[in-house]
Amino acid sequence: MKKGWLLSFTSLLLFFMLSACGGGSSITEESGTDTETADGKQEILLWHYYTGSEEYLTELLDKFNESQDEVHVKSEYVPFSDIKKQLSIGSAGGNLPDIIISDTVDNASLASMGVLADITEKVEDWEQTENFLDSPLQSTVYEGKHYGMPLTSNALGLFYNKGMFEKAGMEPPETWEELKKAAAELTTEDRKGLGISAVKSEEATFQFYPFLYSAGGDYQHLESEEAKKALSLIKDMLDNDSMSEDILSSTQDDLATKFSSEQLAMMVNGPWMIERLQENNPDMDFGIVPIPKDKQVSSVLGGDNIEITKEANVDAAWEFLTWLLAPEQIEGFTKNTGYFPPRQDVLNDSDYWKNDDYLQAFIPIMEVAEARGPSPDWPKISEAIQIAIQESLTDSKPVEEALSDAAAKVEEVE
Amino acid sequence: MKKGRWGEYLFIYPAVIFMLLLIGYPLIYNIILSFQDVDLNSLATGDKHFVWFDNYKALADQDGFGISVWNTIVYTLGSVVFQVVIGFLLALFFSMKFKLASFLRGVVMISWLIPLTITALLYKFMMGSGEGIFNQMLMGIGFIDDPIQWLSNPDIALWSVIIANIWVGIPFNMLLLSTGLSNLPEDVYESASLDGANWFQKLFKITIPLLRPVLLVVLMLGFIYTFKVFDLVFVMTGGGPINSTEVLSTIAYRLSFNEFQFSLGAAAANILFIILLFVSVIYLFMINKDEEA
Numbered sequence: 001m002k003k004g005w006l007l008s009f010t011s012l013l014l015f016f017m018l019s020a021c022g023g024g025s026s027i028t029e030e031s032g033t034d035t036e037t038a039d040g041k042q043e044i045l046l047w048h049y050y051t052g053s054e055e056y057l058t059e060l061l062d063k064f065n066e067s068q069d070e071v072h073v074k075s076e077y078v079p080f081s082d083i084k085k086q087l088s089i090g091s092a093g094g095n096l097p098d099i100i101i102s103d104t105v106d107n108a109s110l111a112s113m114g115v116l117a118d119i120t121e122k123v124e125d126w127e128q129t130e131n132f133l134d135s136p137l138q139s140t141v142y143e144g145k146h147y148g149m150p151l152t153s154n155a156l157g158l159f160y161n162k163g164m165f166e167k168a169g170m171e172p173p174e175t176w177e178e179l180k181k182a183a184a185e186l187t188t189e190d191r192k193g194l195g196i197s198a199v200k201s202e203e204a205t206f207q208f209y210p211f212l213y214s215a216g217g218d219y220q221h222l223e224s225e226e227a228k229k230a231l232s233l234i235k236d237m238l239d240n241d242s243m244s245e246d247i248l249s250s251t252q253d254d255l256a257t258k259f260s261s262e263q264l265a266m267m268v269n270g271p272w273m274i275e276r277l278q279e280n281n282p283d284m285d286f287g288i289v290p291i292p293k294d295k296q297v298s299s300v301l302g303g304d305n306i307e308i309t310k311e312a313n314v315d316a317a318w319e320f321l322t323w324l325l326a327p328e329q330i331e332g333f334t335k336n337t338g339y340f341p342p343r344q345d346v347l348n349d350s351d352y353w354k355n356d357d358y359l360q361a362f363i364p365i366m367e368v369a370e371a372r373g374p375s376p377d378w379p380k381i382s383e384a385i386q387i388a389i390q391e392s393l394t395d396s397k398p399v400e401e402a403l404s405d406a407a408a409k410v411e412e413v414e
Numbered sequence: 415m416k417k418g419r420w421g422e423y424l425f426i427y428p429a430v431i432f433m434l435l436l437i438g439y440p441l442i443y444n445i446i447l448s449f450q451d452v453d454l455n456s457l458a459t460g461d462k463h464f465v466w467f468d469n470y471k472a473l474a475d476q477d478g479f480g481i482s483v484w485n486t487i488v489y490t491l492g493s494v495v496f497q498v499v500i501g502f503l504l505a506l507f508f509s510m511k512f513k514l515a516s517f518l519r520g521v522v523m524i525s526w527l528i529p530l531t532i533t534a535l536l537y538k539f540m541m542g543s544g545e546g547i548f549n550q551m552l553m554g555i556g557f558i559d560d561p562i563q564w565l566s567n568p569d570i571a572l573w574s575v576i577i578a579n580i581w582v583g584i585p586f587n588m589l590l591l592s593t594g595l596s597n598l599p600e601d602v603y604e605s606a607s608l609d610g611a612n613w614f615q616k617l618f619k620i621t622i623p624l625l626r627p628v629l630l631v632v633l634m635l636g637f638i639y640t641f642k643v644f645d646l647v648f649v650m651t652g653g654g655p656i657n658s659t660e661v662l663s664t665i666a667y668r669l670s671f672n673e674f675q676f677s678l679g680a681a682a683a684n685i686l687f688i689i690l691l692f693v694s695v696i697y698l699f700m701i702n703k704d705e706e707a
Contacts (some may be wrong), residue, residue, distance in 0.1 A: 084674055102573045109674075113454050190545065201656030245566035248655045254538075263545065325512035329520045387477075390655045394568050411476075 016358075041065075041072040042316040045097040049080040056336040072221035073099075087309075089198040090114050096210055099320065101151060104139040104371060105202075105378045107305045111142035112376035117308045120146045123320050126324070135301045138340035139371035148307035149325055152334050155299040156210055156368035157362055158292065159259060160266045161275070162193075162285040164207055170291045176214075179292040183242035186265035193242040195255045195267040196234065198389050201239070205372070205382040207268050208234070208389055209300035210291045213370045219381055220414065222388065223407035229294065231359055231399050235392055247391060256298035260284060270302065272338055274358045288361035290368070301369040303339055305349045340366050384409035438464070441687070447679040457676070469681040476678070478657035479665060485572055487641060492576045493583060494636040497630070498540035500580070501587025506617075508588070509595045519592065526585040537578040541565055543699045565651055568658035575650055575659055581638065586639075587632055594628030595621070627704060634697045642692055662686045 045101060050057055054077065061073050076097065078086050087110065087254030090096045102110055109115050109367060123129055123146040129137070159177075160172045164186055170407030173179040183193030197203045212218070237243050250258075255267045260280035268291060277286060290297045291312070308317040323329060327346050334341045335352055340362060347366060352361045375381055388406035391397040397405070508519045525533070540547045541564035549561040564574040565689055598621065604618055622629070634665045644663040647653060653660040653668070662682055670679025 050580045081671065084454060085457075088674075092457055109454070112461075123635060163563040192544070200656075245563045248566040249651050361522040382667075383672075386654070389658055394566065396568060396654045396656055 003250060013304060020302075028146070037200060042070060042313055044071055044073045044099060044317055044320055046073055046075040046082065046099040047076055047078045047086075047097040048077060048101045048338065050101075051077075052338075053333075053336045056147075056333065058334060060324070060329060065215075066321060067323070068319075071319055073320050076133075083193040087115050088327070094188070094311065095287060096309040096311050098310055098317050098342070099306060100142060101304050101306050102148075104150070104301060104303050104305050105373055107140050107148050107307065108142045108374035109376040109378065110307065111145075115309055117310045117312060117314050118145045119149075119308055119314065119318065123312075126322060128322070130287060130344040131343045131345055133342050133347075133367060133369075135369055136303065136305075139301060139374055140305055140307075141374060142376065145341050147314045148305040149321055151304045151306040151330075152337055152339035152340040153301060153303035153366060154270050154272065154339050154363060155301055155365045156268050156270050157209065157288045157290060157299065157365050158266055159277070159288055161259070161262060161288055163266075163289050164262075164265045172287060173266075173290070173292045176291050176294050180233070180240075180242070183237055183266065184240060187242050191263045191265060192244045193265050194237060194251065195243065195258060195264040196247055196248045196391055197248055197250050197252050197255055198234070199251050200386050200390060201251070202382055204386045204389050206300055206302065207252070209370060209372060209386060210268070210298045211294075213298040214291070214348065215294040215298075216296070219373070219385065221407070222385070222396035222410060223404040227403050230397055231389065231392055231403060233294075234389070235399060238393055256280075266379060271340070271359060271362050275338075288358055290361075290365050297364075297368050298370040299365045301371045303342070341376070376413065381410050382414045444687075445684060447677055448684050450677055452677045454674045457465035457559075465677075468556055469677045469686075473634070473678055473681045473685075476665070476669075478653075478660050480666045481657045482660040482662055485659060486641060486643075486663075489572060489576055489579070490637060490640045491659060492507045493579045493640045494633060496576075496580045497587045497636055498591075498632060501584050501632075503592050504584065504588045505542070505591035505595055506621075508592060522588060523585045524581075525581055526589075530581075530582065530645040531649055533578060536644045537574075537581075538650050539563065541574055544705045564654060568655045571651055571655060575620075575646055578650065579643065579646055580648075583636060583640070587636065588602075590629060590632050590635075591625070594625050598624050627701070630697065630700060632703075634693070637693055638690055641693075642686060 008057040046061075047052075048057065057075060061075055066071050075119075080103075083100065084106065087096065087100065091113070096115065107116075123137075132150060133153070136144075136153050139150065140146050140148040156171070165172060165182075168185060170182055170185070173182045179194070182362040185193070197207045208230070212227055212232040215230040217224050217230055221227065234243075238247070244256075250274070252269055255264065255269055256273045257280070258264045259267045259269070260277045262281070262284065274288075277284070287383070291299055306321060308314055308321070312342075314391055324342075326335070327341075327343065327349070330341045331346050331350050331352070332345060334346075340353065340359075341347060341350070344367070347363050348352060353363055372378065373381070384406040388402040391402040391405075392399045396402075424630055448469050449464050449466050450462045451468070452462050456462055508515050528536075543548075543549060543561045543563050543566065546561075546564070548564060549558070552558045563570060565571050600622070602620055603616060606620055611619065618622065642663055643661055644667065647659050647664055648667070651659040651673065653664045662685060666679045666682035667684065668679075669675045669682060
């Protein structure tokens with residue numbers, strides 16, 4: 001009975017194949033929105049990926065829920081790496097949460113997916129919008145419309161080892177020329193003057209951005225003289241040995257490790273490393289200044305945006321957003337997450353950032369930080385930039401050629 | 415089995431269903447996915463139409479795809495050859511029943527026990543151009559004058575990852591080959607000694623031919639383990655510099671989880687799968703031939 005075996009086996013196989021095919025088409029009609037709680041409140045579901053500050057978030061939500069009797073917000077944790085996928089699946093099934101939190105660079109691609117609500121009018125009408133920093137606010141824009149609000153921000157600065165600078169009788173650099181000079185002079189047998197991350201990942205793009213924008217370049221014109229100048233600066237410092245070849249495989253974490261073991265006199269890094277540096281090497285005295293400039297002081301913006309989905313009750317969600325983004329709440333929340341508030345007024349008025357030796361250095365930096373993109377195809381643009389950086393730093397291509405190749409790739413996706 | 419007793423097949427169904435669910439379903443799903451046009455947008459609209467081989471064509475045009483196939487092959491062959499040769503030599507060494515042999519054999523296993531991510535970080539640290547111990551040692555003994563850019567030179571980076579992987583794979587090869595060696599019949603060696611065979615003759619005329627089935631298994635498993643490398647490359651270089659250490663699995667990961675082009679990612683994963691399937695079939699064929707002979 002070989003046939004019987006074969007028949008039943010193939011039928012099983014077929015069954016699985018068919019069910020695999022049909023998997024995507026079974027759209028459920030159930031909608032996660034417009035639900036009401038027992039006490040007649042409008043229910044709003046928030047997706048977030050905060051692990052360390054989850055408790056604080058819950059506290060905040062409780063506070064909001066008690067403060068009024070129209071909206072009830074509850075939260076759900078979705079891992080960062082899953083959020084895009086979960087959203088697209090949720091969108092197909094009509095099961096979207098009402099509010100989501102995403103990385104700033106993902107805001108545009110989420111908007112391009114058609115998942116988010118256009119809240120341009122509300123953003124423009126809100127009297128507090130003007131207090132937000134410009135770049136974080138711009139990071140919510142896709143095709144001229146606002147699809148979210150900035151929630152938390154961070155940026156890159158130049159960390160320097162105070163002891164080494166004092167010994168050499170130098171001041172922290174402010175211009176590219178000074179940076180080159182300081183990096184070269186502070187380089188010795190067992191340490192390098194400067195560390196930046198040029199590993200093949202988003203981190204390389206992130207770290208290159210301040211230099212690109214300081215020269216007056218941008219990602220849409222990578223073939224420009226300005227972009228060439230920025231990449232040449234990095235290449236020069238590598239060629240004259242002020243930086244180690246290891247930057248091509250160094251992540252920002254690696255930089256922090258080397259900086260705290262005093263193998264680097266300076267590094268480009270973000271405020272989230274401060275605590276780590278203090279823990280790793282409590283005896284080390286370090287300072288933070290803006291990344292040295294060419295034409296203008298610049299930095300790169302990181303952090304999160306908060307967005308309302310297209311099927312949500314936008315009014316109710318917006319009510320919560322304006323409450324959360326108000327100075328009293330946003331100050332506590334950003335403090336707790338270790339980020340910076342995206343609001344100029346909070347940065348200026350709150351004592352928390354102003355009075356901290358390290359954090360205060362980031363206040364002027366936050367004001368000039370540029371958002372990456374925004375573009376729905378950011379990962380591809382970023383990869384083109386990463387490749388250009390690595391091609392020129394490894395002498396595989398001259399700076400000019402590497403950048404014009406990258407510019408061609410960017411043009412293709414834009 | 416005898417004819418007319420197909421009810422007996424019922425007993426294998428639990429296992430078959432289990433395999434189909436856990437292995438068959440994802441495989442088939444992945445194959446179907448690679449023939450459809452699925453990215454974030456189409457997931458959102460639910461429109462997954464079939465484009466058949468368009469994904470594979472698009473993949474071939476992807477920046478770095480060709481080199482990633484080549485890298486995967488170089489990485490696999492380079493790793494497996496050295497792992498097996500060194501593993502075999504170590505197995506021979508430890509089969510010379512000296513004191514501490516089994517203890518030392520256990521110590522060698524350590525590199526197999528360390529999580530790959532940790533190994534990757536360790537090697538990244540040791541291969542640092544300035545302070546890394548590799549360069550320090552090589553320069554200390556005067557073997558090189560200038561530090562080697564282990565992970566920063568596109569011509570060397572792949573081999574640096576291979577070195578790390580060889581270190582990881584040696585104990586596994588050694589253990590399997592040791593077991594194989596201890597199962598070889600003693601009498602063959604005795605009569606060979608009587609006939610005046612020297613050590614090399616015994617090695618090439620007796621040990622290796624008798625060890626053939628074990629060697630085949632070791633080569634096969636080594637190939638499969640190595641071919642789907644991910645952690646080592648991802649942590650040590652991230653696929654860089656440029657595309658010099660990009661392999662099929664990192665390309666598939668990048669496409670699926672960075673760019674969310676799920677279909678392209680599935681296509682890349684399927685190419686990996688097809689090559690492995692091909693190698694497995696060759697292996698089964700060789701095993702069958704062995705048994706028939």
